Amino acid sequence: MMAIFIRGGRVIDPSQNLDEELEVLIEGDRIAALGRDLSPPPGAKIISAHGKIVAPGFIDMHVHLREPGYEHKETIATGTRAAAAGGFTSVVCMANTLPVADNVGVIAYIKEKARKEGMVRVYPVGAVSKGQEGEEMAEIGDLASAGVVALSDDGRPVMNSLVMRYALEYARMFNLPIISHCEDENLANGGVMHEGYMSTVLGLRGIPAAAEEVMVARDLILAEMTGGKIHLAHLSTAGSVRLLKEARSRGIRVSAEVTPHHLCLTDKMVETYDTNTKVNPPLRPDEHRQALVEALVQGIIEVIATDHAPHAQEEKEQEYDYAPFGISGLETAVPLVITCLVLPGQLSWSQMIRAWSTNPARILGIPGGTLAEGSVADVTIIDPDREKEVDSQKFYSKGRNTPLTGWKLKGWPAVTIVGGKVVMEEGQVLE
Numbered sequence: 025m026m027a028i029f030i031r032g033g034r035v036i037d038p039s040q041n042l043d044e045e046l047e048v049l050i051e052g053d054r055i056a057a058l059g060r061d062l063s064p065p066p067g068a069k070i071i072s073a074h075g076k077i078v079a080p081g082f083i084d085m086h087v088h089l090r091e092p093g094y095e096h097k098e099t100i101a102t103g104t105r106a107a108a109a110g111g112f113t114s115v116v117c118m119a120n121t122l123p124v125a126d127n128v129g130v131i132a133y134i135k136e137k138a139r140k141e142g143m144v145r146v147y148p149v150g151a152v153s154k155g156q157e158g159e160e161m162a163e164i165g166d167l168a169s170a171g172v173v174a175l176s177d178d179g180r181p182v183m184n185s186l187v188m189r190y191a192l193e194y195a196r197m198f199n200l201p202i203i204s205h206c207e208d209e210n211l212a213n214g215g216v217m218h219e220g221y222m223s224t225v226l227g228l229r230g231i232p233a234a235a236e237e238v239m240v241a242r243d244l245i246l247a248e249m250t251g252g253k254i255h256l257a258h259l260s261t262a263g264s265v266r267l268l269k270e271a272r273s274r275g276i277r278v279s280a281e282v283t284p285h286h287l288c289l290t291d292k293m294v295e296t297y298d299t300n301t302k303v304n305p306p307l308r309p310d311e312h313r314q315a316l317v318e319a320l321v322q323g324i325i326e327v328i329a330t331d332h333a334p335h336a337q338e339e340k341e342q343e344y345d346y347a348p349f350g351i352s353g354l355e356t357a358v359p360l361v362i363t364c365l366v367l368p369g370q371l372s373w374s375q376m377i378r379a380w381s382t383n384p385a386r387i388l389g390i391p392g393g394t395l396a397e398g399s400v401a402d403v404t405i406i407d408p409d410r411e412k413e414v415d416s417q418k419f420y421s422k423g424r425n426t427p428l429t430g431w432k433l434k435g436w437p438a439v440t441i442v443g444g445k446v447v448m449e450e451g452q453v454l455e
């Protein structure tokens with residue numbers, strides 16, 4: 025493999041508290057050197073990163089790749105190309121496939137497909153319960169030996185608290201986190217957007233913030249009781265943040281994530297009835313959004329994850345009530361957060377990079393999250409000045425379901441390097 029020399033960039037690596045102009049030398053699949061006066065070895069590919077941010081590769085720990093079973097929405101091939109285009113070097117894929125990833129066979133299938141057709145690293149999640157039915161635990165020991173990095177019924181909550189208790193206890197033996205989709209299905213009551221002023225005005229059935237918060241509270245109580253490791257997916261309310269803050273101050277083993285859409289968009293956007301704004305948990309009013317941003321800045325929420333949920337166009341082209349929940353997020357996530365939070369000065373570059381690289385690597389115990397010498401050569405280079413309009417027709421993802429079409433965003437990923445191989449340059453995925 026050709027050596028790569030990244031010249032003149034602003035290297036921000038929160039794992040080493042680094043923020044300075046440095047050269048990066050990659051040899052083989054490793055970071056060989058990081059320094060000020062390095063020169064490229066003969067024959068190295070030179071990447072000029074002047075004016076750009078060089079970061080450890082971004083890890084998206086919440087992605088739906090849809091394969092096996094829903095290949096009309098996304099495949100491992102298209103989803104990992106979308107990831108590479110979006111600046112991600114690793115994705116963690118959820119278990120709500122068909123069949124559900126609740127057994128060794130499906131996990132082996134995903135890994136094999138990813139090895140053959142994937143553009144970035146793929147880490148599968150195994151289901152908590154058989155068929156994600158929430159009643160009987162999956163074979164957690166088998167899933168652990170098949171190499172899952174976490175367990176989750178994401179897409180659906182584990183409503184039965186006894187199942188959640190046992191799952192936390194078993195997962196603990198294998199040191200696997202449980203990623204919890206916090207939603208009380210009874211309280212959610214078939215709602216399609218946030219319950220509040222906008223839902224009343226629009227005449228759509230609402231999902232109260234409490235539907236999330238009661239489950240966050242339950243999961244925190246069970247995590248404390250069992251000593252298991254819990255990761256709260258896609259938090260969306262101020263109340264969830266309050267509960268999380270209290271739990272963390274008492275030393276409960278808990279981490280949490282927030283999506284770019286919950287950080288940057290509100291339920292005001294639903295007024296067009298655009299089904300691309302329909303997502304679970306739903307977009308919330310601005311006071312919730314602000315609480316999420318603050319929690320991220322304070323490190324109470326440690327991770328940004330997209331919850332990339334691609335759907336086919338004909339599925340989204342229905343009445344709001346009938347369209348499936350989900351936003352295709354991989355290809356707009358990074359510039360959305362940069363445009364809406366980093367450039368206006370609400371979130372620092374290093375806070376963003378920590379939440380999108382260093383922290384997910386640590387929480388899941390996977391390679392990456394650092395540019396330290398000897399670590400895997402996964403690198404994301406961002407051009408903070410590059411401005412571009414979102415055009416979902418140009419997505420690599422099969423899912424064109426984004427509410428951001430036509431938005432001008434700034435701060436696009438310029439280069440993605442996975443294991444010492446350039447997989448994306450200037451928005452183009454390289455085969």
Ligand code: DOR
Nearest residue numbers: 088179303304333349350
């Ligand atoms: O909006 C969502 N879509 N939220 C989820 O929890 C599941 C996901 C999906 O699988 O489409």
